[in-house]
Amino acid sequence: MKKSIFCLVLALCLLPLVPAIAQGRPHINWYEVFVYSYADSDGDGHGDLKGLMGRLDYIQDLGFDGLWLMPVMPSPSYHKYDVSDYFDIDPLYGSLQDMRDLVAACRARGIALIIDLVLNHTSTRHPWFVSALAALREGRLDEPHIAYYHFSRQPGGHFVPVAGTDWHYEEQFKGGGMPDLNLDNPDLRAQIKDILAFWLEDVGVDGFRLDAVTSYYTGEDARNIAFLRFLKDTAQQLKPGSFLVGECWKGLGAIADYYQSGLDSFFLFPAAQAEGYVAASMRARKPAATYVQHLERVWRAIPEGILTPFLSNHDTGRVVGLVQGRQAVERVKFAHGLLSLLGGYTFTYYGEEIGMAGAGADPNKRLGMLWGEGQPPTLAPPGVTGGDYPFPGAMEQLADPASLLHYIRSLNHLRLELPILALGQPGVAAFTDDTALLARELAGQQVYIAVNFSAREPREVALPGPLRLLGALDAGFGLPAMPAGAAGPLRLPPYGIAVLGPP
Ligand SMILES: [Ca+2]
Numbered sequence: 001m002k003k004s005i006f007c008l009v010l011a012l013c014l015l016p017l018v019p020a021i022a023q024g025r026p027h028i029n030w031y032e033v034f035v036y037s038y039a040d041s042d043g044d045g046h047g048d049l050k051g052l053m054g055r056l057d058y059i060q061d062l063g064f065d066g067l068w069l070m071p072v073m074p075s076p077s078y079h080k081y082d083v084s085d086y087f088d089i090d091p092l093y094g095s096l097q098d099m100r101d102l103v104a105a106c107r108a109r110g111i112a113l114i115i116d117l118v119l120n121h122t123s124t125r126h127p128w129f130v131s132a133l134a135a136l137r138e139g140r141l142d143e144p145h146i147a148y149y150h151f152s153r154q155p156g157g158h159f160v161p162v163a164g165t166d167w168h169y170e171e172q173f174k175g176g177g178m179p180d181l182n183l184d185n186p187d188l189r190a191q192i193k194d195i196l197a198f199w200l201e202d203v204g205v206d207g208f209r210l211d212a213v214t215s216y217y218t219g220e221d222a223r224n225i226a227f228l229r230f231l232k233d234t235a236q237q238l239k240p241g242s243f244l245v246g247e248c249w250k251g252l253g254a255i256a257d258y259y260q261s262g263l264d265s266f267f268l269f270p271a272a273q274a275e276g277y278v279a280a281s282m283r284a285r286k287p288a289a290t291y292v293q294h295l296e297r298v299w300r301a302i303p304e305g306i307l308t309p310f311l312s313n314h315d316t317g318r319v320v321g322l323v324q325g326r327q328a329v330e331r332v333k334f335a336h337g338l339l340s341l342l343g344g345y346t347f348t349y350y351g352e353e354i355g356m357a358g359a360g361a362d363p364n365k366r367l368g369m370l371w372g373e374g375q376p377p378t379l380a381p382p383g384v385t386g387g388d389y390p391f392p393g394a395m396e397q398l399a400d401p402a403s404l405l406h407y408i409r410s411l412n413h414l415r416l417e418l419p420i421l422a423l424g425q426p427g428v429a430a431f432t433d434d435t436a437l438l439a440r441e442l443a444g445q446q447v448y449i450a451v452n453f454s455a456r457e458p459r460e461v462a463l464p465g466p467l468r469l470l471g472a473l474d475a476g477f478g479l480p481a482m483p484a485g486a487a488g489p490l491r492l493p494p495y496g497i498a499v500l501g502p503p
């Protein structure tokens, strides 16, 4: 066994880790829901807030204690990433009262609720933009909303002509009907404060997932970070302990820099997708050694911030495709297990718990949740060209203890029982080509996590002393066997993961 240098670092500088959510316990197992495709309460074929509310027992039973809703504000698009009113709920999803009811129902279950906040751009249908265009066409250049956007007479790469005028507007997500906002405008900043106050105080959500944070000021990381600090400070003043997580779709170094903003966390994009840490390590010739290298790089780059690892979201291919799991569900299970070993807040995209498949065009990744027992999913989003359901629906998987759903449920509950897995200071005790013994330390307590990366062979892992089995995950090959006397070695089945603590 090679000793990792990281265990030395771990021993020398164990810092107390302060959870990011100040009020109450931190929420560590997050579930991303596309309301449009989740659960329909009124029979119109589209998901809605009341439908989601009817599934909160399911979400809670799966061990999720945080919920991220993709945009719920009025918008002309099906995905709603182009907002036309920041102070309401899209009528397809329900009403503000439904949202307040959902907030209360989540709170009663101990589930934190955050919503997508899209501030880089609005819809072209937003009244601010409509007023600005009308004024430009009439030559009223002092109309205040013109300064909410970036209008120019110079055509350029990301500038789109305004019909009937010689003006152009900035649009970073070109062709989407999404004009970029001028986030320096003081009146707009005041509006943004009002938006945060409305959702945090009046509606009562627990925070935001901040969309496209590197596009606020494209190519200007320092200004993006400063704007994020403004958002975090504003949210903190309005509602201490509110949770803000940012979409910084960049490499590890850039993500680490963005933690300077004071935001609670950033999605760890390098862990996700087919080339990410998890899927790439599973394909590697020396999977454990490869994974440990990734872990140590991440922990060095972001030594104090809490990570937000995920495997897939609404913009990426689903996990089944990332790990060739269609004929080998144990690969999908192990990928979820491995992800959680990064530590931090894990985010699971709806439908991953049943192994839904979808890649390529965005709508393929956003199909209706399959509840099963003969219930049809919600209507497919416009533009679907693929995606399917390789495994049974949620109700069938709930009844099968060997299902993918039950693996994720066990994983989430293990993290809830042992928050040290998510929030502890991480380290690597030892590793071989295909086994690893990881460590977590929090408030003077220590646990070890033993992992067998082999897909076919059982492996033995030497233990540093007598330990007790605290929990284990069975990917389909059985549970680990604890040796007599508890001093090791521990025998792990293929893809086995065991958590061990002091005897
Ligand atoms: Ca509906």
Ligand SMILES: [Ca+2]
Pocket (backbone or CB within 6 Å): 120, 172, 180, 181, 215, 216, 217, 218
């Ligand atoms: Ca922008």
